[in-house]
């Protein structure tokens with residue numbers, strides 16, 4: 001997270017001082033670094049430069065139009081999981097021919113919208129979905145380009161909620177059924193079979209599961225080619241982990257090195273769907289200390305951000321580094337605290353039993369590595385307006401989503 005560093009004793013995002021930013025836009029605030037976003041995208045571009053490829057950013061990680069537009073301008077495609085994400089990707093200027101549509105529950109309406117937009121590919125997750133997509137495409141007089149999401153049954157060794165490539169997962173078609181499902185797809189005249197896809201999990205910190213999975217996928221591609229089903233595209237999914245604490249995930253280059261020999265031999269176009277590894281370390285959640293509270297057995301630091309703003313600690317037991325924005329605090333006393341929000345739930349915490357530089361009321365804290373699955377998973381629980389989002393570029397910044405107002409929160413509701 002080198003784009004977030006102390007200058008003149010204040011934590012900055014690029015060249016913008018976070019205390020100055022907080023004074024201007026308020027807290028809680030999500031703050032993103034444009035340079036960090038582009039750096040990771042370009043690292044993928046470089047790592048896969050040796051093969052035809054498209055980096056399809058997984059929109060669900062951070063779907064802000066300012067973020068998407070920045071990535072679109074730098075050449076990114078999009079991996080979308082809903083009609084809403086299709087709308088965002090198109091609004092942000094991502095070319096339709098760089099958009100992939102993923103997810104196990106696409107509706108007919110979403111399929112129609114994506115066919116109308118003429119996207120690159122549908123990643124289909126079941127035989128039932130294949131038949132519906134075929135029918136929708138034929139009604140429209142077009143052919144839908146498809147890949148089957150194959151479940152390679154490998155253990156990605158990550159949190160169970162984000163492990164998706166095991167036999168027991170709801171995702172994809174089991175490898176054992178893949179050939180039969182492809183043969184059915186090849187017979188459907190509304191479909192054009194172009195590829196195979198996998199996505200084995202998220203926050204992966206070892207390359208071995210990918211090596212296993214891509215070898216299984218390559219064997220499938222060869223079998224399909226023997227049966228005259230010509231696979232031209234292999235989509236290896238997303239999932240590259242980031243450093244939250246002491247993880248040492250592979251670099252973009254190490255990740256590509258594991259996949260590329262197999263893919264090059266197949267002579268395919270390679271698609272990657274990174275989300276977290278692009279946005280995660282490009283953002284922080286900036287929050288202010290409201291109160292300190294000593295409850296005898298425990299000490300609490302109560303801040304103005306809560307589980308509705310960042311649910312990862314409550315949902316996945318995720319660990320986010322918390323830094324004082326005032327660097328001078330680092331020279332002072334240290335204490336063990338729970339950092340909690342104002343929401344009426346015991347699960348409303350950002351950190352538990354954490355050794356932190358003692359923070360006083362009014363202090364700013366930065367919850368690090370919050371650029372992915374942060375704002376995107378936020379809610380209005382407790383009728384809390386969602387935070388403002390700011391995109392920093394050098395010494396300037398843009399409010400890319402204004403803080404919600406109370407009016408926003410009741411818009412669309414009716415009193416009888």
Ligand SMILES: *Cc1c(COP(=O)(O)O)cnc(C)c1O
Nearest residue numbers: 058199202238239273274275276
């Ligand atoms: C969530 C998801 C991704 C992105 O995963 P990251 O771990 O954020 O890189 C990519 N592809 C699919 C199908 C997904 O569901």
